[in-house]
Amino acid sequence: MTPGEATSVLKSEAQRLGFMDARVARAEFLADQAPKLEAWLNQGFQGSMRYLENHFDKRLDPRLLVPGAQSVVSLAFNYFPEPSALEDEGRPRVARYAYGEDYHRVVKDRLFELLDALRTAVGLFEARCFVDSAPVMERAWAERSGLGWVGKNSLLLRKNTGSYFFLAELIVDYAFVPDAPVTDHCGTCTRCIDACPTQAIVAPQVVDSNRCISHATIELHGALPREMADALHPWVFGCDICQEVCPWNRHSTPHHEPAFAPGGWVEWSLDDWRSASTAAFQDAFGTSAAARTGLDRIQRNVEAAFGQSNPT
Numbered sequence: 001m002t003p004g005e006a007t008s009v010l011k012s013e014a015q016r017l018g019f020m021d022a023r024v025a026r027a028e029f030l031a032d033q034a035p036k037l038e039a040w041l042n043q044g045f046q047g048s049m050r051y052l053e054n055h056f057d058k059r060l061d062p063r064l065l066v067p068g069a070q071s072v073v074s075l076a077f078n079y080f081p082e083p084s085a086l087e088d089e090g091r092p093r094v095a096r097y098a099y100g101e102d103y104h105r106v107v108k109d110r111l112f113e114l115l116d117a118l119r120t121a122v123g124l125f126e127a128r129c130f131v132d133s134a135p136v137m138e139r140a141w142a143e144r145s146g147l148g149w150v151g152k153n154s155l156l157l158r159k160n161t162g163s164y165f166f167l168a169e170l171i172v173d174y175a176f177v178p179d180a181p182v183t184d185h186c187g188t189c190t191r192c193i194d195a196c197p198t199q200a201i202v203a204p205q206v207v208d209s210n211r212c213i214s215h216a217t218i219e220l221h222g223a224l225p226r227e228m229a230d231a232l233h234p235w236v237f238g239c240d241i242c243q244e245v246c247p248w249n250r251h252s253t254p255h256h257e258p259a260f261a262p263g264g265w266v267e268w269s270l271d272d273w274r275s276a277s278t279a280a281f282q283d284a285f286g287t288s289a290a291a292r293t294g295l296d297r298i299q300r301n302v303e304a305a306f307g308q309s310n311p312t
Contacts, residue, residue, distance in 0.1 A: 006174070010114075013117045021147060023147040027063055027072050033140050046209055059137050060137070065128060074138070074141050074142040079099075081260070084262075084266075086262065093235050094290060095239060099263075100263065101288060106257065107131045111129040127171065149186070152193055153201055153207070153242035161248075197231045198227075199211060217232065224300065265285055
């Protein structure tokens with residue numbers, strides 16, 4: 001099988017398994033990203049996510065993760081839900097990506113299926129699967145591969161899709177045919193920057209995690225800074241504001257993944273959020289990404305977003 005034929009198999013199998021698209025970049029050192037990453041870290045924009053300071057070299061060179069790597073395959077997996085009352089600002093809101101089961105497991109399972117199919121068709125090769133779980137600069141690789149472009153909110157955008165999708169990567173020691181990058185289509189639009197209630201997007205494609213609602217509600221331990229607590233309503237886990245205002249997300253279409261259907265928390269009233277026991281929380285959120293944050297921090301967020309001074 002030629003590399004071109006193998007690349008066709010890669011893309012057709014990815015679509016069969018539910019991925020929106022699969023694109024290829026040549027595995028090499030990300031020279032253009034090194035100064036950007038260093039500057040971002042030096043400014044402390046990683047917030048409490050100190051682990052992002054680790055493995056600097058591995059983040060920039062996939063060949064340190066998979067010796068002999070020749071290709072980085074970037075894939076997109078849709079998570080946009082059907083419109084529902086879950087988007088009502090009168091109730092605690094959860095970022096759309098966490099409605100259903102934890103994407104790390106769901107998407108990685110599909111990646112392993114894809115890898116098995118490729119090895120059957122192409123032959124054995126070394127590879128590793130990644131879904132937001134290792135020092136991989138996924139948006140940089142996705143942009144290089146032409147899967148989309150990095151928008152001003154730092155998320156990957158696709159012209160006819162938007163940004164409500166998970167990114168995943170296969171780093172392999174096989175030379176698939178690389179794809180070409182696409183043009184940035186954000187133009188002069190600054191809606192994401194203008195809409196952020198905490199001014200977390202400090203420059204195009206640069207987010208200060210210390211100001212970000214998603215970081216505060218998911219990663220931050222202890223008490224919330226007063227200025228952050230005042231800005232949360234109605235978000236109690238994550239935030240979709242910079243995606244909701246993006247014109248390209250008018251093209252988002254609902255996913256067809258049963259595992260991403262919302263859990264039992266969809267029936268919760270505000271009082272349920274406030275008074276839930278650990279057992280009730282685990283039953284309602286199950287294996288959702290929100291379960292990792294834990295009940296204590298979720299209820300901290302609920303009180304900040306829906307306290308006496310906030311509308312209910």
